[in-house]
Amino acid sequence: MNAARLRARLLAAAFALATLGAVELAFAVDNTPQFSDPVLQARYYGLTHELRCMQCQSEALADSNVGLAADLRMEVHKLIESGKSDAEIRDYMVARYSEFILLRPRMSLRNLWLWAAPGLLLIAGIVVALRVLRRRARLPIGEEPVGDDPVS
Amino acid sequence: MKRFLLPLGAFALLVVVLLVGLRHAPEREAKFVKSPLIGKPAPQFTLPQLVDPAQTFDSGSLRGGWHLVNIWATWCVTCREEHEVLLQIKQEGRVPIVGLDWKDEDAAAISWLSQLGNPYQVVLADRKGEVAIDFGVYLAPESFLIDPQGVVVEKQYGAMTVEDWRSKFLPHLTAPAKAGA
Amino acid sequence: MLVEIGHFAMILALALSATQAFFGLTGAALKRERWMSVATSAVTGQFLFLALGTATLVHAFVVNDFSVKYVANHSNSALPLFYRVAALWGAHEGSLLLWICVLGVWSIAVAWRGAKLPADYLARVLGVLGVVSFGFLLFLLTTSNPFERLLPAAIDGADLNPQLQDFAMAIHPPILYAGYVGMSVSFAFACAAMLEGRRDHLWARWQRPWTVMAWAFLSCGIALGSWWAYYVLGWGGWWAWDPVENASFMPWLAGTALIHSLIVTDKRGLFKSWTLLLSVAVFSLSLLGTFLVRSGVLNSVHSFAADPARGIFILSFLVLMIGGALALYAWRAPSLGSDVGFEMVSRESFILFNNILLAVATAVVFGGTLAPMIADTLGLGTLSVGPPYFNPSFLIPTIPLVALLSVGIHARWRRGQLSLSKQRILGTLAVAVVVALGVVYGIYGSTRLMTPIGAVLGIWIILSSLVDPLLQLRRRIALPVGVIGMTVAHIGVGIFVLGITFVESSTIERDIALARGQSHTIGGYEFRFLGVENMEGPNFDGVRGHVIVTQGNKVVADLFPDKRRYFVQGTVTTKAAIGAQWNRDLLAALGEDLGSNSWSLRLQYRPMIRFVWLGAAIMALGGVLTLFDRRYRTAPVAATASVQTTGEPVQASS
Numbered sequence: 001m002n003a004a005r006l007r008a009r010l011l012a013a014a015f016a017l018a019t020l021g022a023v024e025l026a027f028a029v030d031n032t033p034q035f036s037d038p039v040l041q042a043r044y045y046g047l048t049h050e051l052r053c054m055q056c057q058s059e060a061l062a063d064s065n066v067g068l069a070a071d072l073r074m075e076v077h078k079l080i081e082s083g084k085s086d087a088e089i090r091d092y093m094v095a096r097y098s099e100f101i102l103l104r105p106r107m108s109l110r111n112l113w114l115w116a117a118p119g120l121l122l123i124a125g126i127v128v129a130l131r132v133l134r135r136r137a138r139l140p141i142g143e144e145p146v147g148d149d150p151v152s
Numbered sequence: 153m154k155r156f157l158l159p160l161g162a163f164a165l166l167v168v169v170l171l172v173g174l175r176h177a178p179e180r181e182a183k184f185v186k187s188p189l190i191g192k193p194a195p196q197f198t199l200p201q202l203v204d205p206a207q208t209f210d211s212g213s214l215r216g217g218w219h220l221v222n223i224w225a226t227w228c229v230t231c232r233e234e235h236e237v238l239l240q241i242k243q244e245g246r247v248p249i250v251g252l253d254w255k256d257e258d259a260a261a262i263s264w265l266s267q268l269g270n271p272y273q274v275v276l277a278d279r280k281g282e283v284a285i286d287f288g289v290y291l292a293p294e295s296f297l298i299d300p301q302g303v304v305v306e307k308q309y310g311a312m313t314v315e316d317w318r319s320k321f322l323p324h325l326t327a328p329a330k331a332g333a
Numbered sequence: 334m335l336v337e338i339g340h341f342a343m344i345l346a347l348a349l350s351a352t353q354a355f356f357g358l359t360g361a362a363l364k365r366e367r368w369m370s371v372a373t374s375a376v377t378g379q380f381l382f383l384a385l386g387t388a389t390l391v392h393a394f395v396v397n398d399f400s401v402k403y404v405a406n407h408s409n410s411a412l413p414l415f416y417r418v419a420a421l422w423g424a425h426e427g428s429l430l431l432w433i434c435v436l437g438v439w440s441i442a443v444a445w446r447g448a449k450l451p452a453d454y455l456a457r458v459l460g461v462l463g464v465v466s467f468g469f470l471l472f473l474l475t476t477s478n479p480f481e482r483l484l485p486a487a488i489d490g491a492d493l494n495p496q497l498q499d500f501a502m503a504i505h506p507p508i509l510y511a512g513y514v515g516m517s518v519s520f521a522f523a524c525a526a527m528l529e530g531r532r533d534h535l536w537a538r539w540q541r542p543w544t545v546m547a548w549a550f551l552s553c554g555i556a557l558g559s560w561w562a563y564y565v566l567g568w569g570g571w572w573a574w575d576p577v578e579n580a581s582f583m584p585w586l587a588g589t590a591l592i593h594s595l596i597v598t599d600k601r602g603l604f605k606s607w608t609l610l611l612s613v614a615v616f617s618l619s620l621l622g623t624f625l626v627r628s629g630v631l632n633s634v635h636s637f638a639a640d641p642a643r644g645i646f647i648l649s650f651l652v653l654m655i656g657g658a659l660a661l662y663a664w665r666a667p668s669l670g671s672d673v674g675f676e677m678v679s680r681e682s683f684i685l686f687n688n689i690l691l692a693v694a695t696a697v698v699f700g701g702t703l704a705p706m707i708a709d710t711l712g713l714g715t716l717s718v719g720p721p722y723f724n725p726s727f728l729i730p731t732i733p734l735v736a737l738l739s740v741g742i743h744a745r746w747r748r749g750q751l752s753l754s755k756q757r758i759l760g761t762l763a764v765a766v767v768v769a770l771g772v773v774y775g776i777y778g779s780t781r782l783m784t785p786i787g788a789v790l791g792i793w794i795i796l797s798s799l800v801d802p803l804l805q806l807r808r809r810i811a812l813p814v815g816v817i818g819m820t821v822a823h824i825g826v827g828i829f830v831l832g833i834t835f836v837e838s839s840t841i842e843r844d845i846a847l848a849r850g851q852s853h854t855i856g857g858y859e860f861r862f863l864g865v866e867n868m869e870g871p872n873f874d875g876v877r878g879h880v881i882v883t884q885g886n887k888v889v890a891d892l893f894p895d896k897r898r899y900f901v902q903g904t905v906t907t908k909a910a911i912g913a914q915w916n917r918d919l920l921a922a923l924g925e926d927l928g929s930n931s932w933s934l935r936l937q938y939r940p941m942i943r944f945v946w947l948g949a950a951i952m953a954l955g956g957v958l959t960l961f962d963r964r965y966r967t968a969p970v971a972a973t974a975s976v977q978t979t980g981e982p983v984q985a986s987s
Contacts, residue, residue, distance in 0.1 A: 094188065114704055114722070118693070137675070139673060
């Protein structure tokens with residue numbers, strides 16, 4: 001698991017190596033120009049954190065140091081500048097790279113089960129807990145655990 | 153008391169899911185997602201040719217016959233591996249290969265082709281990588297088989313191999329024409 | 334030659350593990366003392382051969398024997414000695430070997446400390462550990478043999494991945510594995526209780542310290558991994574909800590629930606079946622993690638050469654061990670109900686909620702990690718799940734969890750009697766709100782909703798954990814070590830919550846191009862770029878930049894971020910430079926050379942990030958402290974004679 005993690009990183013690097021064949025993994029800290037409008041800059045920040053770097057291991061476009069990520073960040077920048085909405089930009093990317101490029105699964109009927117799961121599980125858990133509690137509250141209390149600090 | 157069997161039942165279900173997932177694992181090698189372009193018209197583009205940048209190539213020229221679009225680069229180690237196979241495909245003469253040189257240096261590309269042989273009918277230079285984005289390229293090399301109507305029917309991730317060419321690509325060429333993909 | 338001896342030693346270890354398993358389990362079933370003691374000897378023997386085998390491989394690394402395939406693939410003569418040894422666990426085969434060795438160490442510890450346990454119980458524990466060891470050794474020897482030769486020998490090795498050539502990354506696997514493997518000890522204890530068909534709850538007291546120790550290791554291991562990712566990858570992220578990370582986090586979540594469930598079972602004989610189920614679950618999650626990262630099942634995990642054959646093996650092992658344990662559970666659990674109860678509001682009920690919420694959290698992570706695979710298998714198309722899903726979803730069970738902690742900590746056993754603590758509860762909450770709002774709006778000026786919530790919850794936990802022990806000290810009542818440990822651990826949770834809250838809400842990141850001499854200010858700190866210079870290391874060269882950070886007129890950090898190119902693999906790694914302080918980090922990382930002495934840089938201001946790992950470390954510390962409690966130092970009540978069918982133990986000693 002952690003050695004798995006090391007291996008994961010190793011493979012991300014080796015993978016980029018093998019496919020890009022690049023001798024350098026240029027750490028492309030984001031060189032796209034900043035937007036003067038903070039609203040647009042915020043949208044850019046949001047989108048580049050929501051889109052996956054396709055060559056990396058669970059990294060977002062914003063955080064990746066491979067060339068393709070830099071290209072795609074520039075693409076997002078251009079799309080925002082040309083007036084496309086966030087949804088349109090996501091669609092644009094999905095049309096080319098499939099839904100895998102999204103780090104946030106889309107809110108759709110198909111994905112409903114994924115998004116609803118935590119809430120449903122929580123409710124189910126509370127229901128189970130209450131049932132157990134009700135049963136236990138009806139049983140005799142038993143003796144105090146001996147010799148121990150009451151709160152420990 | 154049957155509720156104590158629930159964990160075992162849930163575990164059995166999980167095992168089934170994992171087993172099925174495991175059987176599909178070879179297909180899922182290295183993040184090979186199913187290309188969303190299959191069945192759709194190939195992206196439109198106009199690019200300068202590698203050898204003579206004054207001449208351009210338009211995607212409209214992809215209609216009227218089968219084409220294999222191959223995205224490659226000199227910095228890509230795996231591309232060297234598939235080069236032999238591409239030369240063989242050119243020998244076979246059934247499908248012309250259109251090369252897309254992805255974010256590369258012209259001089260290096262020209263010298264590579266003259267040293268290793270040129271399997272391409274025409275080579276285009278995608279210096280900024282914009283057309284590659286339209287093709288959804290993220291692993292070099294990648295190859296797209298495009299039918300006479302300009303629709304993408306098959307995609308290859310990574311190096312083209314003889315087996316893949318025979319089993320995945322050739323059948324499209326020999327099958328009777330189907331409407332839509 | 335030496336390596337072949339090592340290989341042979343492993344085969345002997347395999348035989349001994351089978352011996353241990355057989356004699357331990359059947360010896361206990363047939364109540365044959367001689368057989369049971371064979372199991373104990375087998376543990377020692379197995380450990381010796383494991384040590385021998387591993388030593389030969391370590392030796393091969395140290396002397397650069399590139400005729401061993403594993404060494405050739407992962408080491409290099411220019412690699413510093415420390416990393417040559419650490420390279421042993423840098424890839425699949427070696428990391429499996431590490432797993433097995435750590436299991437050997439834990440087993441020896443159990444055999445030694447467990448001498449005070451009833452003989453048949455100990456024999457069963459060792460027997461189960463033998464089965465686990467057998468399974469892993471078989472896996473190693475048949476599918477993942479690190480002792481293979483490479484002929485002809487390589488002239489030099491392919492080098493260890495540069496990203497792993499780092500101290501934290503080198504020690505992270507052993508510590509993390511100490512945690513994972515320790516959980517198999519916990520599992521073995523639970524299985525032994527089930528195999529025996531015990532109706533008492535003494536085993537919980539025996540199982541507790543081992544579980545807490547393993548949990549502490551796991552906490553440290555995960556924190557180390559997170560810390561490493563933070564400073565090596567250079568973009569300031571410390572948790573990406575990557576499947577490999579999740580694979581280690583799930584056992585931790587379930588492990589936390591297990592610790593608390595064990596407390597209730599130990600104290601009051603309740604929740605026995607929950608505790609047993611959790612013991613199996615934690616171990617299952619560790620094994621599942623192994624499966625997920627080594628079998629190629631997960632789309633986005635291409636770690637450890639994905640090999641479906643290995644996947645089948647692990648899956649079969651999983652089926653046998655977990656299926657067996659759950660069948661055992663289904664058989665024994667129905668008779669474990671107890672007849673005592675507790676009020677709706679009581680310490681027991683708070684712990685119940687604690688465990689349910691932790692279980693939900695585990696399920697959320699589990700679901701998110703497997704969802705892409707499940708969707709793909711069921712033909713529901715491609716699903717991609719990343720931090721934008723995990724972050725909000727994980728908060729759903731964990732916010733109630735941390736909130737309840739501050740209330741439940743005051744609850745007494747059986748009767749809760751929270752009314753007695755009403756003043757303390759409300760008082761601590763009031764103070765927490767005041768302090769939190771003061772910090773959030775006064776110092777950090779954040780405008781997000783989660784920030785004040787997180788800050789209040791974090792501070793409330795710390796105050797609530799302290800208030801009762803401090804009041805007791807004031808009345809000159811001595812605090813048992815167990816209580817001190819619990820307090821420390823919970824304070825660790827509070828610190829952790831604070832860290833996450835502030836780092837996620839008030840971090841400032843900026844990517845900027847700077848020419849030499851130029852500066853840029855973020856968060857009140859001015860970063861001035863002073864250019865780069867070339868540098869060299871034992872197996873790399875590169876450039877080192879110099880960034881000086883000032884606040885007002887004072888220099889607060891002198892940063893030297895670098896970019897290294899490692900000779901052998903040719904990879905370039907970027908090391909961020911970090912100016913750390915207890916309440917904030919300042920980061921600078923080199924981007925690209927833009928020519929004419931100008932570089933692109935990533936600058937970051939990260940408040941309270943240290944609290945994240947500090948919190949985890951304090952949690953682990955608290956856990957370890959509880960191990961010194963008096964109750965564990967007294968001999969366990971012997972065998973079954975003193976245990977009555979009601980399950981109430983005779984209070985012989987603690």
